[in-house]
Amino acid sequence: MSHPAVELDGIWKRFPGVIANAGASLTVRPGTVHAVLGGNGAGKTTLMNCLAGVYLPDEGTVRIDGEEVRFSSPADALSAGIGMVHQEFRLVPVFTVAENVVLGAAPSVLDMAEINQKVAALADRFGFEAEPTRPIWQLSMGERQRVEILKALWRDAKVLILDEPTAVLTPQEAVELGSVLRQMVSEGRSVIFISHKLDEVTSFCDEATVLRDGKTVASSVAIADVDAGQLAELMVGSVSVQQVAPRDATPGDVVLAVDNLTVVDSRGITAVDDISLSVHSGEIVGIAGVAGNGQRQLTDTIAGLDVAQAGTVTISGTDVTALTTRHRVDAGLAYVPEDRLGVGLAPKLPITHNAVMRGYRTMRRGPMLSWDRARAYATGLIEKFDVKIGRMEAPMASLSGGNLQRLLLGRELSDDPRVLVASQPTRGLDVAGVAAIQNLLLEQRDAGAGVLMVSEDLDELLALADRIVVMSEGRIAGEFDPKQVSRTEIGEAMMGAQ
Ligand SMILES: Nc1ncnc2c1ncn2[C@@H]1O[C@H](COP(=O)(O)OP(=O)(O)OP(=O)(O)O)[C@@H](O)[C@H]1O
Ligand SMILES: [Mg+2]
Incomplete structure (x- = not known):
């Protein structure tokens, strides 16, 4: 043999x-x-x-x-x-x-x-x-x-x-x-x-x-x-995996509006081409599309990490187009970017620092950060979102792929944002993790958040989204009701065949 x-x-x-x-x-x-x-x-x-x-x-x-x-x-x-x-x-x-x-x-x-x-x-x-x-x-x-x-x-x-x-x-x-x-x-x-x-x-x-x-x-x-x-x-192991069972959405006011947004990327190519869309409180809008069709530039621009050449971004009624990321967070935005370690997390800093980056202002003692409170907060996050770590002092980059993701999502969701923009939120998660995160997104929606979710996993979009918008070559190539649409129809829109 x-x-x-x-x-x-x-x-x-x-x-x-x-x-x-x-x-x-x-x-x-x-x-x-x-x-x-x-x-x-x-x-x-x-x-x-x-x-x-x-x-x-x-x-x-x-x-x-x-x-x-x-x-x-x-x-x-x-x-x-x-x-x-x-x-x-x-x-x-x-x-x-x-x-x-x-x-x-x-x-x-x-x-x-x-x-x-x-x-x-x-x-x-x-x-x-x-x-x-x-x-x-x-x-x-x-x-x-x-x-x-x-x-x-x-x-x-x-x-x-x-x-x-x-x-x-x-x-x-x-x-x-x-x-x-x-x-x-x-x-x-x-x-x-x-x-x-x-x-x-x-x-x-x-x-x-x-x-x-x-x-x-x-x-x-x-x-x-x-x-x-x-x-x-x-x-x-024997732990049963919770399946997601979304209820119907009850959308409220518009919490995120993008109007005639155009973004030119670093190569001089128009990545987002005159896009308008809105997300209401209490709904999940899914963005489908082949990677590289402007999804990243769209979400980065909503978060203030990329600059709009034209158009506006409005969060909870405030025009934030010219405002910094911090102002957008204050207006109620949470952002889970696709590039976790490049944008969302600081790879070389310890886990505690990464965990408190969003909420540190609530952990002050006088003008200083209270490290006791920061550590307690980080420990709570790690328990709640089941993040597997070694030591709290270890650099962020030492976490496994899925655990990075859990910490980032947990941090962004912890103060109940009004608008959540999440790119590929379940990428790299194990089966239990996928179900946990999908349930979290639905909970946020049912608590009244407006969720904009970019995913390449069509099944995930069909299961979670209340509306699906397809992006192709920087434009919106169609909007669909997940309950009515077939995978083929979405696939054709993704390929730009309208
Ligand atoms: N260079 C490193 N320094 C410190 N800890 C590490 C390092 N590499 C991995 N670990 C730890 O070892 C454990 C196993 O990590 P590993 O990346 O092998 O998991 P994995 O099975 O690939 O997980 P995932 O599905 O999330 O990618 C994790 O707890 C991780 O934090
Ligand atoms: Mg791995």
Whole structure:
């Protein structure tokens, strides 16, 4: 019998105040797509970093094709055939697709034209569409991800690790990724696939290993033998997952109005093109659309992080177009941006500082911040929103993806905002987390907040939104009643076909 492609055995990895991996194991057979599952903070990313040479495990063994290895860098792992696509891409924006693919591994005798050809041929073999000469900055997240995958394939990776790859993809791109994965395994390669989306796991993967609290609680479960419900139970234990059951909305006054808003982005391209929309108190307006069609510039401009070239933003009756973010917060705005660590949170500051950034003015003792009150407040937030952390003094960036998200949402929702603008609020959350956050959004709505929610998850919009507005190329391409509309109709509007 052939050796497993990957064997991780008894892996321990400790960080100050937290044990990320506590004797975890994983066995991946060649020619399979293997899911690694677990709740937020279960230790999935850390375990993969131990396999991909980012971390050296404190204890335990790593075997590739039956041979024990010790990688001291990602380059080491790559030369042994282990490639990893991280959730934050590591591409050079001004370089072309082909330049990024071959960066650091270019055969010196080839000229650029030949390299372009070879990269195109490689892409073709895996059924990718890739234009080798386009610069990265022009590409969507889905296209960038393909470049990352091509980079690993160019180096002939035998095992490809994908950490939550579909979190940034449109539904269509996710389906395409599935067929690329099938092509890879048909060539005898293996794929390790981390995802919180159980329907993808059941349709793309052959086997699954489940982590909980840094330990392996189920190994190499055959996907054919389980359903999504059973996988969810393995991940979160016996805790039942609360389903969302929205009631009908009772909209009140307009709390957020955007009138003829135009925003030109840093490249000089009109990202938001004369958009008008309003959100009433007590309703959720969902914005659907393929990423990169102006959603980010729209929400950033509402929050005061981007500048309007024309038009106005009105919050609770106050024209805030020329006012600062602080003034908008005072007018009742809460904002959960798409870029959590770049905009929403300060990655290097401790968790406590991040937790109190919104409400610190209520924690004063005289003119000074009361650290006792700040810490008490932060601790309360962490308990209420079930954020898994090590020490309060740890830098924000050390939290797992899903836990960052919980802290940010918790902070923004804690003082019952009148207007909540949330971009991809459940991206990267585990099943229990998704249900918890969706329920929170509905609670806010029922308490009278106006919610503007951007999501690429159509099912989520259909379940939560009272109205769906589709954005395409910076314009509104249609408004729909979620109870009346079909997925196809929304999909067509997303593609700009009205
Ligand atoms: N560099 C680090 N420093 C300190 N703590 C860390 C570091 N990396 C991870 N951790 C902690 O280790 C635990 C496991 O994190 P990890 O990122 O592996 O979880 P995960 O399963 O990938 O979660 P998610 O689904 O939210 O991405 C978390 O409690 C996290 O805060
Ligand atoms: Mg992770």
